[in-house]
Amino acid sequence: MLEVVCGVIEDSEGRFLACLRPAGKHLGGLWEFPGGKIDPGESPDAALVRELKEELAVDVEVGRALTPVVWNYGEITIRLQPFICRIVSGELRALEHEELRWCAPADFPRLPWADADIPILREIFPTG
Numbered sequence: 489m490l491e492v493v494c495g496v497i498e499d500s501e502g503r504f505l506a507c508l509r510p511a512g513k514h515l516g517g518l519w520e521f522p523g524g525k526i527d528p529g530e531s532p533d534a535a536l537v538r539e540l541k542e543e544l545a546v547d548v549e550v551g552r553a554l555t556p557v558v559w560n561y562g563e564i565t566i567r568l569q570p571f572i573c574r575i576v577s578g579e580l581r582a583l584e585h586e587e588l589r590w591c592a593p594a595d596f597p598r599l600p601w602a603d604a605d606i607p608i609l610r611e612i613f614p615t616g
């Protein structure tokens with residue numbers, strides 16, 4: 489089982505950050521919450537802070553944990569641990585994604601998401 493952490497980042501206008509995985513990577517061309525694999529011995533919070541700095545060039549404060557999702561993609565099974573978080577410093581840059589997009593809740597279902605993220609979307613936007 490691959491342990492993965494991701495950040496649900498909200499801005500001051502109530503929009504959330506969606507990130508497009510680049511073509512060529514696993515699940516390329518699908519949208520995700522930014523994050524990545526937890527290193528051995530690393531806490532989920534520390535992994536999230538590290539990954540968001542590497543991928544987006546920002547420092548975040550990690551907040552509330554959402555419900556973890558276990559998803560079997562056939563070739564791999566992941567356990568995805570989502571956390572609400574907030575940018576505390578830095579200017580957003582797409583260092584590893586094809587595109588970054590701030591979305592209103594209504595825009596989320598229109599994007600093609602990685603399958604493991606669908607339960608997370610349902611949890612944060614229950615009516616969507």
Ligand SMILES: Nc1nc2c([nH]c(=O)n2[C@H]2C[C@H](O)[C@@H](COP(=O)(O)OP(=O)(O)OP(=O)(O)O)O2)c(=O)[nH]1
Binds near residue numbers: 522525566
């Ligand atoms: N980061 C992230 N990965 C996700 C999400 N949903 C989902 O199915 N995944 C999958 C895609 C990958 O198979 C795995 C995480 O891999 P990753 O490529 O983001 O991890 P990483 O940055 O540490 O990887 P790498 O490029 O260093 O190899 O989890 C999500 O919302 N965020």
